[in-house]
Amino acid sequence: MTVVSEPQLPPDQIARLHRRGGELLPLASLTHDGDEPPAEWLEALAALADRLGQSYPFADAQYLGQMLKPPHPVAWAGYAMAMLLNSNNHALDGGPATAYLEQEAVDQIARMLHQEIHLSHLTASGTIANLEALWVARSLHPGKVIVSGAHAHYTHARISEVVGVRHETVPSTDHGTLDLSALEERLQRGGVGTVVATLGSTGLGMVDRIDRIADLCDEYDARIHVDAAYGGFFTLLADGGTPGVAREPFDALARVDSIAIDPHKHGLQPYGCGCIIFRDPTVGHLYRHDSPYTYFTSDDLHPGELSLECSRSGATAAALWATLRAVPLTRDGLGSHLASARTAALALAERIRLLDDWMLVLEPDLDIVCWHPSGTTASGVSAATEVAFAQLAERGWHVAKLVVNATDLGLEADQPAVTVLRSTLMKREHADIVDEFADVLASLNHGV
Numbered sequence: 137m138t139v140v141s142e143p144q145l146p147p148d149q150i151a152r153l154h155r156r157g158g159e160l161l162p163l164a165s166l167t168h169d170g171d172e173p174p175a176e177w178l179e180a181l182a183a184l185a186d187r188l189g190q191s192y193p194f195a196d197a198q199y200l201g202q203m204l205k206p207p208h209p210v211a212w213a214g215y216a217m218a219m220l221l222n223s224n225n226h227a228l229d230g231g232p233a234t235a236y237l238e239q240e241a242v243d244q245i246a247r248m249l250h251q252e253i254h255l256s257h258l259t260a261s262g263t264i265a266n267l268e269a270l271w272v273a274r275s276l277h278p279g280k281v282i283v284s285g286a287h288a289h290y291t292h293a294r295i296s297e298v299v300g301v302r303h304e305t306v307p308s309t310d311h312g313t314l315d316l317s318a319l320e321e322r323l324q325r326g327g328v329g330t331v332v333a334t335l336g337s338t339g340l341g342m343v344d345r346i347d348r349i350a351d352l353c354d355e356y357d358a359r360i361h362v363d364a365a366y367g368g369f370f371t372l373l374a375d376g377g378t379p380g381v382a383r384e385p386f387d388a389l390a391r392v393d394s395i396a397i398d399p400h401k402h403g404l405q406p407y408g409c410g411c412i413i414f415r416d417p418t419v420g421h422l423y424r425h426d427s428p429y430t431y432f433t434s435d436d437l438h439p440g441e442l443s444l445e446c447s448r449s450g451a452t453a454a455a456l457w458a459t460l461r462a463v464p465l466t467r468d469g470l471g472s473h474l475a476s477a478r479t480a481a482l483a484l485a486e487r488i489r490l491l492d493d494w495m496l497v498l499e500p501d502l503d504i505v506c507w508h509p510s511g512t513t514a515s516g517v518s519a520a521t522e523v524a525f526a527q528l529a530e531r532g533w534h535v536a537k538l539v540v541n542a543t544d545l546g547l548e549a550d551q552p553a554v555t556v557l558r559s560t561l562m563k564r565e566h567a568d569i570v571d572e573f574a575d576v577l578a579s580l581n582h583g584v
């Protein structure tokens with residue numbers, strides 16, 4: 137039996153949370169400068185700091201588990217600044233300044249993704265961005281099937297249900313990407329309206345061959361939607377430079393019908409910032425609706441006339457816009473953050489490959505690295521993974537777990553699935569801790 141420690145921030149971070157609450161309160165008004173806050177407000181924030189203290193240390197390099205990190209300081213401050221107005225990017229009535237900031241920010245992201253002419257907007261999340269893409273896909277190909285790979289995010293099957301379209305899963309390769317032969321075989325049978333490809337899978341961080349899938353979609357007259365929620369910003373490294381990522385799938389983004397990308401993952405933003413991009417701006421007609429309440433202040437098209445969501449946070453757009461101004465979408469700008477992440481992943485994979493007691497699941501395509509204790513059976517490896525996970529947590533290292541097919545790892549499948557360790561090396565500081573972390577791994581006794 138393994139016991140995992142309760143989440144707890146280091147004492148200095150809890151103390152800082154306590155201080156920040158009191159420091160922020162006097163700044164919370166645009167109409168006047170700081171009054172002395174009432175005691176009960178301070179008490180509420182102190183109680184909040186205590187509760188937040190029961191978190192994993194997401195800001196630390198020793199947290200390398202899920203896709204989590206605090207936003208860039210400019211995003212944080214920009215968000216707080218714009219929150220003094222709390223504008224609403226539904227209509228230009230509610231958020232004139234932030235609506236235009238949104239247009240400028242999403243245009244930069246679309247261009248980074250090789251989409252020069254486009255229709256794009258921010259969404260609450262990757263899930264909502266994908267929802268809009270599949271809703272448009274269904275409207276353009278009514279009655280046809282949406283297919284995604286076994287490794288694609290679970291959201292696609294569920295969203296298909298929500299928008300009322302049949303969904304089928306196509307097998308993935310043991311490399312964790314869409315199986316092109318299986319896809320072609322399915323396309324040949326007919327009835328497929330849209331193929332969902334993944335640029336950076338959630339589990340293993342693998343990149344589908346978007347270029348090859350786009351060829352197949354051209355041949356069989358299907359749409360292609362790319363879920364780049366996680367991997368989209370790695371386009372900044374797909375230029376032949378070092379460190380880099382495979383070029384072809386990223387170059388092919390110019391050819392795809394829609395792309396979901398999450399600035400709240402690799403775009404340094406707080407949660408609540410997804411983005412959907414359509415290559416054909418005329419899909420905007422599908423969003424058309426009348427509103428008796430809004431759309432009065434300008435004859436320009438209002439954001440809400442081109443988005444499924446109504447109220448959307450103007451502060452989200454402001455934070456993103458300011459971040460992109462401070463950290464532009466270039467290899468030297470935001471790309472330098474991704475380069476650190478990619479460097480860390482390559483270095484960790486290299487170290488794990490050289491350790492006797494550990495096996496790398498796959499060479500990383502991006503910055504997610506998965507590995508497991510060496511062993512022969514699925515049950516034995518899974519049990520050893522649990523031991524190692526708990527031992528790492530006890531030493532202050534927070535990783536994640538992933539369940540994969542035992543046969544994909546060449547293990548004796550005494551049970552169909554095997555649990556492995558997974559790390560997302562998405563913070564700049566991760567590049568500095570790889571050796572220390574690998575030394576800790578080497579010192580564990582996971583019992584296989």
Ligand SMILES: Cc1ncc(COP(=O)(O)O)c(C=O)c1O
Nearest residue numbers: 261262263289336338363365366
């Ligand atoms: C590839 C992919 N698609 C979609 C999602 C869902 O995005 P969100 O959590 O922003 O709704 C995720 C989240 O991890 C993801 O990795």
